[in-house]
Amino acid sequence: MSVLLTAVVTLGVIGAGSAAILYLIGQKFKVEEDPRIQEVQDVLPAANCGGCGFPGCASFASACVKADTLEGLNCPVGGQATMDKVARILGQAAPVAVKKIAVVRCNGTCEHRPRINLYDGASNCTIAAALYGGDTGCSFGCLGLGDCEASCTFDAIHINPETMLPEVVEDKCTACGACVKACPKDIIELRKQGPKSRRIYVSCVNEEKGGVARKSCEVACIGCSKCQQACPFEAITIENNLAYINDDKCRLCRKCVPVCPTNSILELNFPPRKDKSPKEEKATVDA
Amino acid sequence: MENKLVVSPSPHIHSGDTIEKNMYGVLVALIPAFLVALYVFRLDALIITALAVLFCVAFEYLIVKYIIKKTPTVLDGSAIITGVLLAFNVPSNLPVWILALGCLFAIGVVKLSFGGLGNNIFNPAIAGRIFLLISFPAQMTLWPAPDIAGAVDAVTSATVLGNLKSNPELLPSLQTMFFGTEAGSIGEMSALALLLGLGWLLWKKVITWHIPVSIMATVAIFTGIIYIFNPIPLYHPLIHLFSGGLMLGAVFMATDYVTSPMTKKGMLIYGVGIGFITVAIRLWGAYPEGVSFAILLMNAFTPLINNYTTPKRFGEVVKHG
Amino acid sequence: MLKTFRIGGIHPKEQKVSAGNAIQPIAIPNQVIIPLAQHIGAPCQPVVKKGDTVKVGTLIGKSVGFVSANIHSSVSGTVLKLDKTMDASGYRRDAVFIKVEGDEWEESIDRSPDLKKECNLSPGEILDKIAAAGIVGMGGATFPTHVKLTPPPGSRPEILIINGVECEPWLTSDHRLMMERTEEIMVGTTIVMKALNVDKAIIGIENNKKDAIEKFGKCAEAYPGISVEALKVQYPQGGEKQLIDALIGRQVPSGALPISVGAVVQNVGTVLAIYEAVQKNKPLVERVVTVTGKDVKLPCNILSRVGIPAANLIDAAGGLPETTGKIVSGGPMMGKALASIDVPVTKGTSGILLIPTLEAKRKAMKDCIRCAKCISVCPMGLNPTLLMNLTEFEVWDQAEKHRIADCIECGSCSYTCPADRPLLDHIRLGKGRVNTIIRNRKTNA
Incomplete structure (x- = not known):
């Protein structure tokens, strides 16, 4: 009996002593933290993707709490709903962020852009881009080795094995921008998702002169400026033989699409046109 | 030219070295020991070795194909080596079902559950042997007496190391141990045959000298120092070198690429560690033999050793000459 | 025991099949394309325009920035256009296209084959001439030579090392230069020694070029301060740091330049170019290119003007073999695979290696087995x-x-x-x- 008692008492004393020490140390090294940081962090998606520009959700939360206004702070993953919740916790007005989505500006599929050599190095776009212009005549276009796919934490971008081009899964893309950073060719851009996901963009980044660009890829932008003339809203600029549609100015009128001689302007998620013959490029893109 | 040009980063040539070449190099190095085993244990050695290889290859093929669902690469030779080494580490009269269990554990648990060749932490053959030794101590420590004289063999006898602690008067001569006709597991018979294998591996540059030499040197020096103060057979350095699984372990098991350190410094630390633990277990432990435990323990230390040792770097010592 | 570097190294099959073949010039085609970026550093600014007439040696690209090198016309004729072309970098970059008419050289260039030993210029004048001639490291790195020969403040060169190692398999262009231009390389060495103000130079040659070692050994007797050292065949002995370690037993510390151990390394081809620039006023407009490979009919060493397409050199070596799967500019270990056969020869093209299809592709990668x-x-x-x-x-x-x-x-x-x-x-x-x-x-x- 006494053995049992000794054991219980000894262990009890050791336990109580340890607890006391732990408590005292805990008190001494206690870090004072704004409790709202934790609250904000709780409403964040916890993806730690870095899409907000901060290393992770915790540091974004702390930045939100410390900032005077939420202007310029946006969680692209959680979107408006999350930012509203954050604003409520902090008692501020949430800035209105426009929903964006990743857009791949290259339509150089295997048919449009024939392969002229075989790449045989490590399967990594950055390594291939450091080596040479790529396995097609276009040294600006997609290399198809999937750095974007590897960088995506949301399973939202995949290389289509038939076209060897990445395709964005619309309802999974959070516009965190990881693929934009990962792409060594700067092909991927975050653009406004648009009403009903309707978007128009120039699906080409080739800055060569028209003839050279066209020779390497059927659907290359040749910088002819026909789209620029067709645009009623001055949304299109031509720089380095390449057209670019400013998504702030574009009103989705679709006038530029049919005038493009190389079909390099793509329209997504629009209803089929009634007046003219069906456009071919719809068939080639199915994002 | 119809063919498209291949473009890749440099270098554009390769030495032609392959995993297979290294693995089959090890198998060739095991031939002398196998011949001695055939001479000593006759058909038993052949049956056990062949079955162990068969089991290992079959388990690897089936698990990779039907459970992991990848293309099996059993022909890279690593499963064959595991089979041979496991067979070399068991008595020649081990029941076949125990052998099969050991192969399943070695391949299925120790190797493939970690991701297959290159990703396993422990040497599959060593872990398989220890698994059997702990699970089936009786069957794993009854060795048939060598069948040299041609006498009908039904007696089982203890190994050199078993006798070392209890019956030192039963020890065979050093020559016997060196050329290999004492009782023991299949492949640990002849130190000479194993050293021939070491010579081949070094000549073919499959392994470097660091691991085997540091293990042997540590065992010899450690026991040698004790022997100077207390010259009884238990502490004789040569007996320790030539008996039990030391040679087999030092040459073939400890030098497994995957589970041994990568830097030269690390290899020496690893070898010395194995040597020390082996002698400690042999002299003061409950088991008569400690090589496999020593290797398994040091396998566990390998990542740590890799982390804390760096290769000798260029420019570290600036010699003005 | 021959000297070599102390850490690591490999010994690939040497394959120097073209070693015995004398350097031969190649016919100049109707048009050459001279890239404006042939060196490490900033590309040149073109100083000619469409329609300009140029002679061999006329400056067409002026160096901009500190690390850069001038580019001269390698032919005489008319500038067709300034446009982009695919060069060895695998990208389309700026180049000057010249229509070839005759072969007229700038008058200042001394084209006589006589050896000119005396050099009375000051180190500064030598460097100016090297810079003007647009000389770059011709072992393949193409670092501007005048920059390399200008020691950073606070450092003092003690020894000049001439790199005659040519450790890459297949390549023999340096070997042929050493056999055929021995005296000129020697004089070039004395000029570099003068420019650096050092009194000692070692020429390191790998032991698979015994004829060159012998020839240089004999020749060096007449040049005080220059010695020749045979080295064990070991790749990558031609690497600056490895060569310094092999020859004088000093290891350049991590992140430092060779000058930190008092050494400056120059390739034999560069030294010859320096001789021609300083003594003959000849800018760097041609170089020796080894065209070789397993199935090449006539492996050879070609003296080619800068700007001639690789295809022409391959034709001179018996044509492109049917089996070709990969074309490498430079050696097989560090060379660049070319995406097109029309890439022009530049200052850094030491060789053109044709690899058969069967050996062109790498094998599939397996998991690391930690063999070390x-x-x-x-x-x-x-x-x-x-x-x-x-x-x-x-x-x-x-x-x-x-x-x-x-x-x-x-x-x-x-x-x-x-x-x-x-x-x-x-x-x-x-x-x-x-x-x-x-x-x-x-x-x-």
């Missing part, structure tokens, strides 16, 4: 397999700590790996990233 062979062959004492993993997982601080920036990209690790892992591909990427990080830190600090 890459560690034992790395001449810089690095851990390639670890560096590849760190790069794949983008752990840049650890990669820097394990000295990824020391990598000389010799390729010994990938060459050796029994699991066919693309070690160097990844390490090269990681090295670039880490170097950027280090640079940014320095500029921010």
Whole structure:
């Protein structure tokens, strides 16, 4: 009996002593933290993707709490709903962020852009881009080795094995921008998702002169400026033989699409046109 | 030219070295020991070795194909080596079902559950042997007496190391141990045959000298120092070198690429560690033999050793000459 | 025992099939394309325009910035256009297209074959002439030579090392130069010694070029201060740091230049170009290119003007073999694979190697078996397999700590790996990233 008692008492004393020490140390090294940081962090998606520009959700939360206004702070993953919740916790007005989505500006599929050599190095776009212009005549276009796919934490971008081009899964893309950073060719851009996901963009980044660009890829932008003339809203600029549609100015009128001689302007998620013959490029893109 | 040009980063040539070449190099190095085993244990050695290889290859093929669902690469030779080494580490009269269990554990648990060749932490053959030794101590420590004289063999006898602690008067001569006709597991018979294998591996540059030499040197020096103060057979350095699984372990098991350190410094630390633990277990432990435990323990230390040792770097010592 | 470097190294099959074939000139085609970026550093600014007439040696590209080198016309004729062309970098970059008419040289250039030994110029004048002639390192690195010969403040060169190693398999252009232009290389060496103000030079030659060692040994007797050293055949002995270690037993510390141990290294081809520039006023407009390969009919060493397409050189070597699967500019270990056969010869083209289809593609990569062979062959004492993993997982601080920036990209690790892992591909990427990080830190600090 006494053995049992000794054991219980000894262990009890050791336990109580340890607890006391732990408590005292805990008190001494206690870090004072704004409790709202934790609250904000709780409403964040916890993806730690870095899409907000901060290393992770915790540091974004702390930045939100410390900032005077939420202007310029946006969680692209959680979107408006999350930012509203954050604003409520902090008692501020949430800035209105426009929903964006990743857009791949290259339509150089295997048919449009024939392969002229075989790449045989490590399967990594950055390594291939450091080596040479790529396995097609276009040294600006997609290399198809999937750095974007590897960088995506949301399973939202995949290389289509038939076209060897990445395709964005619309309802999974959070516009965190990881693929934009990962792409060594700067092909991927975050653009406004648009009403009903309707978007128009120039699906080409080739800055060569028209003839050279066209020779390497059927659907290359040749910088002819026909789209620029067709645009009623001055949304299109031509720089380095390449057209670019400013998504702030574009009103989705679709006038530029049919005038493009190389079909390099793509329209997504629009209803089929009634007046003219069906456009071919719809068939080639199915994002 | 119809063919498209291949473009890749440099270098554009390769030495032609392959995993297979290294693995089959090890198998060739095991031939002398196998011949001695055939001479000593006759058909038993052949049956056990062949079955162990068969089991290992079959388990690897089936698990990779039907459970992991990848293309099996059993022909890279690593499963064959595991089979041979496991067979070399068991008595020649081990029941076949125990052998099969050991192969399943070695391949299925120790190797493939970690991701297959290159990703396993422990040497599959060593872990398989220890698994059997702990699970089936009786069957794993009854060795048939060598069948040299041609006498009908039904007696089982203890190994050199078993006798070392209890019956030192039963020890065979050093020559016997060196050329290999004492009782023991299949492949640990002849130190000479194993050293021939070491010579081949070094000549073919499959392994470097660091691991085997540091293990042997540590065992010899450690026991040698004790022997100077207390010259009884238990502490004789040569007996320790030539008996039990030391040679087999030092040459073939400890030098497994995957589970041994990568830097030269690390290899020496690893070898010395194995040597020390082996002698400690042999002299003061409950088991008569400690090589496999020593290797398994040091396998566990390998990542740590890799982390804390760096290769000798260029420019570290600036010699003005 | 022959000298060699002390850490790592490999010995690939030497394959110097063209070693016995004398250098032969190649006919100049109707048009040449001269890229404006033929060196490490800033590309040149073109100083000619469409329709201009040029002679051999006329300046067409002026160097801009400190690390840059002039570019001269290699032919006489009319400038057709300034446009982009695919060069060895694999990208389309600026170049000058010239229509060839006759072969008229600038009057200042002395084209006589006589050896001119005396050089009474001051070190500064020598450097100016080298800079004006647009000379770059001709071993393949193409670093502007006048920059390399200008020691940074506070450092003093003690010894000049002439690199006659040619450790790459297949290549023989330096070997042929050493056999055919021995005296000129010797005089060039004395000029560089004068420019650097050193009184000692060693010419290091690998022992597979015994005839060159003998010839230089005899020739060197007449030149005080210059000695010739035979070296054990070992790749990458032609690497600056390895060669210094092999010849004088000093190891350049991590991140430092060879000058930190008092050595300056120059390739034999560069030294010859320096001789021609200083003594003959001849800018760098031609070089020797080895055209070779397993199925090449006539492996040869061609004296080619800069700007002639690789296809012409291949034709001169018996035409493009049916079996060709890969064309490499330079040696098989460090050369660049070409995406097109029309890439022009530049100052750094030491060879054109045609690899048959069967050997062109790499084998599929397997898991690392941790055999540590890459560690034992790395001449810089690095851990390639670890560096590849760190790069794949983008752990840049650890990669820097394990000295990824020391990598000389010799390729010994990938060459050796029994699991066919693309070690160097990844390490090269990681090295670039880490170097950027280090640079940014320095500029921010």
